[in-house]
Amino acid sequence: MAMRLRGLVLLAVAAALGLWNSTSFVGARLPGRTSSIALEAEAAPKKKEKAPWVGPKKGSWVKILRPESYWYQTRGQVVNVNQKPEVKYPVTVKFDRVNFSNVNTNGFALWEVIEAPAPGPGEV
């Protein structure tokens, strides 16, 4: 009987500790009036949350670091960055100048471009 009682006491202490910990955890994250609804609202978007964007943002300016490129050292604007990791040249960049094939876009690897400031008026 004494053994069972001690077991129960230990269980109660463990439960109390667990409860105290989880409540203090919730309190620390969400101070003030909170409910389980608020908790769910906060947790729900996390499941659908998109993976962080890889590479430069669309519309940002980059400088080309690929030496053999026609646009080496020139600036262009990012049209898109393919987010699939298997794509070899995911960064599509549009330039002001066309190359000898009259093309003004090209795909680059992430390490072949570096973010650059937007050109000033009249600059490229």
Ligand SMILES: *[C@@H]1O[C@H](CO)[C@@H](O)[C@H](O)[C@H]1NC(C)=O
């Ligand atoms: C209480 O929570 C913290 C952080 O969540 C954890 O590191 C710690 O081990 C927990 N303690 C107990 C008694 O559960």
Ligand SMILES: *[C@@H]1O[C@H](CO)[C@@H](O)[C@H](O)[C@H]1NC(C)=O
């Ligand atoms: C012009 O650029 C396109 C796209 O990168 C490329 O396929 C083509 O070979 C280039 N043409 C010349 C003449 O460099």
